[in-house]
Amino acid sequence: MAVYTEVSDEALRAFLAEYDIGALLAFRGIAEGVENSNYALKTSAGDYVLTLYEKRVNPRELPWFLGLMRHLVAHGLSAPEPVAGRDGQALRELAGRPAAICTFLPGVWPRRIRPEHCGPLGAALAGLHRAGQGFAEVRPNGLGPAAWAPLLDRCRADGEAVQAGLIAELDAALAGILAAWPVAGALPVGQIHADLFPDNVFFLEEGGTPRVSGLIDFYFACTDLLAYDVAVCLNAWCFEADRSFNVTKARAILRAYAAVRPLSEAELAALPVLCRGAAIRFLLTRLYDWVNTPPGAMVTRKDPLEYLHKLRFFGHAQSPEALGA
Numbered sequence: 001m002a003v004y005t006e007v008s009d010e011a012l013r014a015f016l017a018e019y020d021i022g023a024l025l026a027f028r029g030i031a032e033g034v035e036n037s038n039y040a041l042k043t044s045a046g047d048y049v050l051t052l053y054e055k056r057v058n059p060r061e062l063p064w065f066l067g068l069m070r071h072l073v074a075h076g077l078s079a080p081e082p083v084a085g086r087d088g089q090a091l092r093e094l095a096g097r098p099a100a101i102c103t104f105l106p107g108v109w110p111r112r113i114r115p116e117h118c119g120p121l122g123a124a125l126a127g128l129h130r131a132g133q134g135f136a137e138v139r140p141n142g143l144g145p146a147a148w149a150p151l152l153d154r155c156r157a158d159g160e161a162v163q164a165g166l167i168a169e170l171d172a173a174l175a176g177i178l179a180a181w182p183v184a185g186a187l188p189v190g191q192i193h194a195d196l197f198p199d200n201v202f203f204l205e206e207g208g209t210p211r212v213s214g215l216i217d218f219y220f221a222c223t224d225l226l227a228y229d230v231a232v233c234l235n236a237w238c239f240e241a242d243r244s245f246n247v248t249k250a251r252a253i254l255r256a257y258a259a260v261r262p263l264s265e266a267e268l269a270a271l272p273v274l275c276r277g278a279a280i281r282f283l284l285t286r287l288y289d290w291v292n293t294p295p296g297a298m299v300t301r302k303d304p305l306e307y308l309h310k311l312r313f314f315g316h317a318q319s320p321e322a323l324g325a
């Protein structure tokens with residue numbers, strides 16, 4: 001369920017009057033996604049997505065996100081492009097929420113990940129990192145290493161009920177990750193997506209071969225270690241339903257990434273700890289949501305323990321080779 005804010009016909013028509021995107025032909029809520037309210041919009045000029053930003057997005061950060069998306073598209077990445085109104089502004093207000101219209105991307109995200117998806121994903125991620133190079137404004141990662149201990153503290157009281165021994169295991173894992181985390185300046189930094197899960201990558205199939213048609217959902221994007229984005233993808237794309245790590249998928253991501261943007265020796269050496277960091281990041285945000293989402297809420301909670309298994313795997317796989325590098 002991801003239409004939290006309803007938009008009346010009159011409010012929508014008044015809103016669209018600010019744009020030069022033709023006459024409204026169709027308008028419907030998009031059920032997917034959990035953060036914001038999204039609507040598909042068809043006009044005589046084309047297809048668009050209207051997003052109303054809900055509580056978890058800080059309105060002050062929206063100009064950065066929209067500016068990054070505009071920059072990435074201008075530098076060759078296929079991503080939603082914010083559409084400016086006649087006044088030149090892409091960000092305005094609708095139904096009491098900050099709102100923006102972006103171009104609609106064709107394609108679908110893969111429900112079942114095949115190794116053939118992984119090469120195109122790796123190349124697209126490196127393309128994002130390349131395209132982001134000239135975007136100079138910095139947005140620190142609000143869910144980076146400095147946020148993990150406070151997040152764990154906020155789960156301390158209720159987390160134990162999710163699994164006995166969980167908090168002690170996370171305390172130990174986090175201490176190890178933070179002690180081994182690359183020091184500032186050790187690895188290349190740039191604009192990263194930071195949440196490039198399969199549901200944020202659209203593909204089109206041509207003769208059975210998937211190609212990436214675009215990347216979406218830049219609302220966790222930030223300025224951080226480029227290789228951390230690779231670690232997020234190894235977490236999100238390379239585990240099978242039986243929890244095993246598929247090294248073929250990892251190798252495909254890493255090879256295709258490196259063909260566009262070579263990874264340095266230091267980045268490869270740091271990959272295991274970056275993977276552990278990415279695992280604990282998603283574990284902690286899921287755990288926080290798990291213990292703070294009332295049963296019966298309309299939002300589907302994501303399983304934190306899926307990431308406990310990934311964290312344990314990366315805890316044992318300490319060499320870059322074990323991760324397909």
Ligand SMILES: Nc1ncnc2c1ncn2[C@@H]1O[C@H](COP(=O)(O)OP(=O)(O)OP(=O)(O)O)[C@@H](O)[C@H]1O
Nearest residue numbers: 030032033034035036038049080103104105216217
């Ligand atoms: N530019 C776009 N083109 C086509 N479809 C889009 C576009 N943007 C969003 N969508 C559709 O809306 C859905 C939700 O988008 P998105 O992932 O950005 O939402 P969200 O609420 O921020 O969710 P979450 O952070 O949980 O992934 C996508 O799965 C996709 O179906």
Ligand SMILES: N[C@@H](CCO)C(=O)O
Nearest residue numbers: 195197282285286302
């Ligand atoms: N990708 C995140 C959700 C936030 O976008 C997760 O699976 O936990």
